Amino acid sequence: xxxxxxxxxxxxxxxxxxxxxxxxxxxxxxxxxxxxxxxxxxxxxxxxxxxxxxxxxxxxxxxxxxxxxxxxxxxxxxxxxxxxxxxxxxxxxxxxxxxxxxxxxxxxxxxxxxxxxxxxxxxxxxxxxxxxxxxxxxxxxxxxxxxxxxxxxxxxxxxxxxxxxxxxxxxxxxxxxxxxxxxxxxxxxxxxxxxxxxxxxxxxxxxxxxxxxxxxxxxxxxxxxxxxxxxxxxxxxxxxxxxxxxxxxxxxxxxxxxxxxxxxxxxxxxxxxxxxxxxxxxxxxxxxxxxxxxxxxxxxxxxxxxxxxxxxxxxxxxxxxxxxxxxxxxxxxxxxxxxxxxxxxxxxxxxxxxxxxxxxxxxxxxxxxxxxxxxxxxxxxxxxxxxxxxxxxxxxxxxxxxxxxxxxxxxxxxxxxxxxxxxxxxxxxxxxxxxxxxxxxxxxxxxxxxxxxxxxx
Ligand SMILES: Cc1cc2nc3c(=O)[nH]c(=O)nc-3n(C[C@H](O)[C@H](O)[C@H](O)COP(=O)(O)OP(=O)(O)OC[C@H]3O[C@@H](n4cnc5c(N)ncnc54)[C@H](O)[C@@H]3O)c2cc1C
Numbered sequence: 001x002x003x004x005x006x007x008x009x010x011x012x013x014x015x016x017x018x019x020x021x022x023x024x025x026x027x028x029x030x031x032x033x034x035x036x037x038x039x040x041x042x043x044x045x046x047x048x049x050x051x052x053x054x055x056x057x058x059x060x061x062x063x064x065x066x067x068x069x070x071x072x073x074x075x076x077x078x079x080x081x082x083x084x085x086x087x088x089x090x091x092x093x094x095x096x097x098x099x100x101x102x103x104x105x106x107x108x109x110x111x112x113x114x115x116x117x118x119x120x121x122x123x124x125x126x127x128x129x130x131x132x133x134x135x136x137x138x139x140x141x142x143x144x145x146x147x148x149x150x151x152x153x154x155x156x157x158x159x160x161x162x163x164x165x166x167x168x169x170x171x172x173x174x175x176x177x178x179x180x181x182x183x184x185x186x187x188x189x190x191x192x193x194x195x196x197x198x199x200x201x202x203x204x205x206x207x208x209x210x211x212x213x214x215x216x217x218x219x220x221x222x223x224x225x226x227x228x229x230x231x232x233x234x235x236x237x238x239x240x241x242x243x244x245x246x247x248x249x250x251x252x253x254x255x256x257x258x259x260x261x262x263x264x265x266x267x268x269x270x271x272x273x274x275x276x277x278x279x280x281x282x283x284x285x286x287x288x289x290x291x292x293x294x295x296x297x298x299x300x301x302x303x304x305x306x307x308x309x310x311x312x313x314x315x316x317x318x319x320x321x322x323x324x325x326x327x328x329x330x331x332x333x334x335x336x337x338x339x340x341x342x343x344x345x346x347x348x349x350x351x352x353x354x355x356x357x358x359x360x361x362x363x364x365x366x367x368x369x370x371x372x373x374x375x376x377x378x379x380x381x382x383x384x385x386x387x388x389x390x391x392x393x394x395x396x397x398x399x400x401x402x403x404x405x406x407x408x409x410x411x412x413x414x415x416x417x418x419x420x421x422x423x424x425x426x427x428x429x430x431x432x433x434x435x436x437x438x439x440x441x442x443x444x445x446x447x448x449x450x451x452x453x454x455x456x457x
Contacts, residue, residue, distance in 0.1 A: 003224065005033035007422065008215045009232040010202045010242055012036035014045040014183050014408055015400045016234035018415035021186040024193040026416070027423040031194065033226055035217055037201040041183040043339075044236045044377040045408065049259060049325055051275050051314070052409030053092055053174035054117050054143070057108070057453040061115040062433030063386065067406075068116060069428070070413025071173060075138060077185065077412070078177075085181035086318070089138035090274040094169040095154075095161055095358060098280050102149060105169045105279075109145045118143025118173060126152040130170075135272035138175065146170040160270060160359055174275065176314065179408040198226075205231055205245045205397070212246075212396030230422065232398045237337035237378040239388075239401045246394045251382055251439060252402045253334040256341065258376035259327040260348045261316065265370070268361030269315050269324045277312040277457060278358035284350075300346060310457035311354035326351045337378045348372040379404045385454035389414040390421055390435040398422065399436060405456055 007023060009016045012034045023029040034040075054071055056063035078087040094105065109120040123130040123146060130146050130153060148154050148168045154161065158168060191197070200219035207213055214227045235242045243250045269276070283306045286294060294300050313326035328351040349369055356362040381404040382388065388399045400418045403410055417434060420427050438444045 004227045006031035007230040008033045008035060008226050008228045009234055010035050011234035012040035013043055013236050014411040015403055017183050017187045018411040019232055019234055019400050019418055020190040020195045022415040022419035024190045024195045027419045033196050033198055035198045035200050035202055040187055041180060045183060046180055047375050047377040048179050048408050050179040050408055051176040055112055055171045056455045058115055062430040064115040064117050065430045066413040070410050073412035081185055084185050085178045087138050087177040088136055088175040089141045090133045090175045092171045092174040092275040092277060094277045094279045095165050096167050096279040097164040099166050101279055102167045105147055105167060113144060120144055121146045123148045123153055124150055126150050128153060132157050133274060141172060143173045160361055162358055162360055207394060210395055230396045234400045237380045239380055246397055248392050252380055254337045254378040254380055255332050256335055257329045257379055258343055258347055259325055260351055260372040260374050261323050261325050262370040262372045263322045264324040265322060266364045268359050271315050273315055275314045279309050281306045281309050282354050282357045284353050313355055326355050328354045341376055343374045384448055384451045385456055387414055387434055388436055389417045392436055
């Protein structure tokens with residue numbers, strides 16, 4: 001095989017597919033080759049919970065600004081496709097039973113408002129005008145957040161929450177969509193504009209005079225070279241490896257994240273619920289016998305301790321579906337990405353127990369666990385949890401990745417930014433926050449040392 005392309009994109013996950021779309025459909029670069037050794041969208045991008053939010057911490061407003069841009073693009077795509085990927089705007093509902101957490105909610109909402117996520121509305125009486133979100137659609141909805149502190153109002157709108165819930169923060173420019181359908185929509189539009197998809201593994205990148213010249217690909221029909229002046233790395237958990245082919249060391253690592261899906265036959269989570277997140281740490285109520293068993297297990301002893309806040313879940317699927325998704329990833333030590341992933345057999349029970357703290361109706365499943373589908377993947381991340389989109393030190397080489405736990409929601413914003421570089425368009429104000437060379441800036445290195453919240457839960 002001997003071929004040419006104006007741009008070769010390595011990786012057809014959501015990042016690579018969105019990059020191809022933004023170059024060929026919204027930009028004017030038609031001669032794009034997408035190379036992937038796997039079927040498109042099949043490694044990490046189909047393991048996601050498929051949620052989105054414009055609710056991100058600082059420092060600075062770059063993260064909120066790029067997410068607002070990405071969600072604007074998602075909404076445009078939803079409008080033009082007659083909502084082919086079922087974008088909703090149900091919001092994220094953070095709930096707490098700790099009165100002290102209310103001030104944290106207020107602080108976070110104040111910060112988010114200052115960064116551009118929208119205003120905070122506080123509902124402290126039962127007659128307050130809190131407006132719940134519709135189950136479907138995304139138009140004409142508020143931004144910002146509603147903080148509900150009146151117990152009757154909480155009970156009226158969210159009767160399925162634990163009765164000791166003292167506050168609920170409903171963040172509004174958030175929801176979910178079908179990531180697979182979004183990805184296929186982007187890929188089809190890109191292919192209509194001439195983007196080619198090649199099955200193969202990128203083995204080498206050829207350079208001359210400090211510039212990209214070609215990409216060597218191992219395909220099922222043998223090895224071949226694609227001559228190209230531009231190479232985009234969009235390889236999810238393999239960023240370090242593929243950037244290494246260019247002699248570039250990317251400051252990224254991987255965390256393992258797992259989710260479960262099961263049929264909620266008892267209807268513990270209503271079908272029109274928003275994304276539900278318990279904001280308090282949880283100490284699980286084990287029996288004496290279970291405690292003794294866990295105490296004697298090196299792998300599971302820590303389950304007796306208080307486990308971190310952030311267990312979350314949501315209903316999944318349209319009419320007729322009873323599926324719910326739940327996640328609680330508390331072991332976030334960096335790992336080498338290996339496939340297939342292995343799952344701890346105790347995880348489904350653990351996550352149901354954790355979520356039952358927020359939704360007591362889920363306790364019905366602790367008598368006899370439901371049949372769960374367990375899957376997951378790796379968050380490829382930078383230490384401050386901000387992605388990479390832009391040029392690399394080798395001329396003609398670019399990266400779009402380290403999209404962590406937000407790659408579906410951010411991929412349009414990141415790909416639009418990447419296309420700004422490649423199509424030589426003016427760059428948005430937030431561009432420097434996502435460049436690889438930010439790590440060379442001594443001011444940024446200082447900022448990194450004091451970095452607080454990363455916006456992950
Ligand atoms: C459990 C879980 C829940 C999540 N929930 C959310 C959520 O609610 N919202 C959200 O926005 N995001 C979520 N995410 C994150 C999101 O799924 C990822 O950020 C996103 O899928 C990353 O996409 P990607 O294209 O960068 O990587 P990938 O989807 O991994 O794609 C990379 C592609 O590169 C290919 N590749 C690698 N090396 C080579 C090579 N040498 N040659 C050819 N091809 C190569 C691979 O085959 C693969 O297809 C979640 C992730 C997980 C694991």
